Structure formats: C-alpha cells, structure tokens
Amino acid sequence: MASKDLRFFDFPEAEVLPDGHARRGMSVVAALSEWLVHTNRRLNGAWAQRYERGIPVTDLEPVEVDGTTGTLVHFKLDESLGSVTLPTAGDLARLGMIWPALEIEVVDRRTG
Known part of the structure; x- marks a missing residue:
C-alpha cells in the first residue's frame, strides 16, 4: 500500500472500474x-x-475480532495538497448501485 503500484500508474491501458475511473x-x-x-x-x-x-x-498489528469481515480505511488528506474535491453523497450512491455488495459509510470528522 505504501509504494507506487506500477501496474496502474501512467499506463494508458489501466483497468477501468465500473465508475469509469x-x-x-x-x-x-x-x-x-x-x-x-x-x-x-x-x-x-x-x-x-x-x-x-x-x-x-507500524507493523501489521492484530486488532480485536468482532465477528465482522471487510476492510475499513480511516485517513486524513494532506492539507498541503490545497483544495481537494470530496465525493458527494450522489457519487457514493452511484458506487453503491454499481457494486451492490459494497457498503459505504462516510463520516466527516473535520473541524472548523
């Protein structure tokens, strides 16, 4: 995850996902x-x-098992990037229609 995935960068034939990207x-x-x-x-x-x-x-660290499966990603965009356009609720709803098994939950914890 921390390194450039050369299969998909600057490669015109990169796989296109159902959202068109x-x-x-x-x-x-x-x-x-x-x-x-x-x-x-x-x-x-x-x-x-x-x-x-x-x-x-950190190394890969075990966390408490809660009986669920899936992947969870929490992140804070680097503010030095300047203005970043975040996906709208409509964008996320379209992803949910394209991939019905995908469960998306967005919690905006920005302050100010």
Missing part, C-alpha cells in the same frame, strides 16, 4: 494522506496498519 489502488490514498489506518477483518482474525504520508509507521 482507472484503477489506482490504495497506495495513492496512503501517499496523499497525512495519515491512514487500514484495517482488515477476516474470519480468522483482524489486523491494522498505520501509514503516514504513504510510509508504514
């Missing part, structure tokens, strides 16, 4: 974030790892 991977989100915590929950355990500006700052 080229596949870029979580490495982009990690690299453009001040911090990011990625948690994976599976039937056999759950683990999390923290990144700061795309670099892992």
Whole structure:
C-alpha cells in the first residue's frame, strides 16, 4: 500500500472500474494522506496498519475480532495538497448501485 503500484500508474491501458475511473489502488490514498489506518477483518482474525504520508509507521498489528469481515480505511488528506474535491453523497450512491455488495459509510470528522 505504501509504494507506487506500477501496474496502474501512467499506463494508458489501466483497468477501468465500473465508475469509469482507472484503477489506482490504495497506495495513492496512503501517499496523499497525512495519515491512514487500514484495517482488515477476516474470519480468522483482524489486523491494522498505520501509514503516514504513504510510509508504514507500524507493523501489521492484530486488532480485536468482532465477528465482522471487510476492510475499513480511516485517513486524513494532506492539507498541503490545497483544495481537494470530496465525493458527494450522489457519487457514493452511484458506487453503491454499481457494486451492490459494497457498503459505504462516510463520516466527516473535520473541524472548523
């Protein structure tokens, strides 16, 4: 997650996802974030790892198993990027229609 995924950067034939955008991977989100915590929950355990500006700052660490499965990503965009256009509720609703099994929950915890 912390390194450039060469399969999808500057590659005109990059896979296009159902939303019409080229596949870029979580490495982009990690690299453009001040911090990011990625948690994976599976039937056999759950683990999390923290990144700061795309670099892992913790090892993969076990977290409490809660009986759920899936992936959870918390992040704070790097403010040095300037103005960033966030997806609208409509954008997220369209993703939900394209991928019905995808559950999206957005919690905006910005202050000010």
